[in-house]
Amino acid sequence: MHPRNIYLNPPDFPKLAGSYPALKLLLQNSSYVDFHNEDVQRCVTTALLDRDFNLKIKLSNKRLCPPVPNRLNYVLWIQDIVRACQAVTGEGDATGIDIGTGASAIYPLLACRLEPRWKFVVTELDDLSEEYARGNVKSNNLNDRIQILKASQTGPLLLPLFEGTQIFDFTMCNPPFYSSAEDVAQSSEAKEFAPNSVKTFFWVSPQLSSLFVRQVCTGAAIEMITEGGESAFVRRMMEDSIKVGTRCKWYTSMLGKLSSVAEVVEELRANSARDAKFYSQKFSLTCPLD
Numbered sequence: 001m002h003p004r005n006i007y008l009n010p011p012d013f014p015k016l017a018g019s020y021p022a023l024k025l026l027l028q029n030s031s032y033v034d035f036h037n038e039d040v041q042r043c044v045t046t047a048l049l050d051r052d053f054n055l056k057i058k059l060s061n062k063r064l065c066p067p068v069p070n071r072l073n074y075v076l077w078i079q080d081i082v083r084a085c086q087a088v089t090g091e092g093d094a095t096g097i098d099i100g101t102g103a104s105a106i107y108p109l110l111a112c113r114l115e116p117r118w119k120f121v122v123t124e125l126d127d128l129s130e131e132y133a134r135g136n137v138k139s140n141n142l143n144d145r146i147q148i149l150k151a152s153q154t155g156p157l158l159l160p161l162f163e164g165t166q167i168f169d170f171t172m173c174n175p176p177f178y179s180s181a182e183d184v185a186q187s188s189e190a191k192e193f194a195p196n197s198v199k200t201f202f203w204v205s206p207q208l209s210s211l212f213v214r215q216v217c218t219g220a221a222i223e224m225i226t227e228g229g230e231s232a233f234v235r236r237m238m239e240d241s242i243k244v245g246t247r248c249k250w251y252t253s254m255l256g257k258l259s260s261v262a263e264v265v266e267e268l269r270a271n272s273a274r275d276a277k278f279y280s281q282k283f284s285l286t287c288p289l290d
């Protein structure tokens with residue numbers, strides 16, 4: 001976990017429930033938190049976002065419930081890279097892109113709370129998730145800092161980079177991981193045995209680079225499944241990034257499956273990337289690709 005992650009030590013759930021009546025009701029007198037119960041998951045996420053980030057969000061019971069510690073990790077790694085760049089340039093503002101922001105819009109919401117000078121342009125393909133995301137941005141008075149674009153199946157993935165001339169600091173993405181329903185089933189079984197194998201991956205243009213995290217919750221097919229799986233999704237972003245080049249400083253993505261790492265690294269090599277940065281729950285490393 002990132003050293004600045006406030007959940008390095010797990011939250012005190014009874015205490016959290018004490019200040020969040022809906023969670024108290026769900027936990028009743030139970031001495032443990034049942035994370036297999038989706039109502040409990042959603043309630044923990046809304047309670048943590050409210051208590052720790054003053055974010056009021058509504059989650060659909062038909063869509064993914066994002067675990068806050070995991071999502072915070074990715075935001076903190078992004079914060080590290082942006083800060084490192086800003087130490088050189090002296091700038092303080094940053095604008096990011098979140099591809100597939102989901103119903104929660106959790107990445108831009110968290111990032112805007114941590115960084116008062118950041119703005120986002122985010123995309124979403126799914127109507128229901130878009131509707132919820134718009135509601136969550138509005139109820140936190142962040143309409144002036146988070147713009148939501150409706151994506152299409154056939155358009156570019158890095159849509160905001162194909163519109164206008166704005167320069168962006170980073171892209172981020174938690175892509176649909178799987179290529180099919182069978183793939184979902186197989187991966188769930190594999191994860192029972194390898195819970196730490198899930199990674200996050202980042203690269204940068206023009207001198208490509210990379211990062212890596214871990215994820216727990218289940219979601220609807222549109223959130224989980226994409227043709228060719230996550231590596232194909234990331235490859236599409238990579239192809240887009242080559243077209244728009246330096247209009248964005250960092251192109252990054254999460255990867256959920258260890259097998260995707262090799263596929264993405266191969267693609268990076270084919271595109272003359274010189275090195276890659278990997279971040280996981282347990283380690284971070286930079287590896288040369290040439």
Ligand SMILES: C[S@@+](CC[C@H](N)C(=O)[O-])C[C@H]1O[C@@H](n2cnc3c(N)ncnc32)[C@H](O)[C@@H]1O
Binds near residue numbers: 106126153175224226
């Ligand atoms: C795994 S979910 C991640 C949601 C959220 N970012 C999170 O981390 O909790 C993937 C999201 O990407 C969206 N999506 C799938 N294909 C997309 C596309 N071509 N353009 C934009 N969003 C897309 C899905 O609807 C879904 O909301």
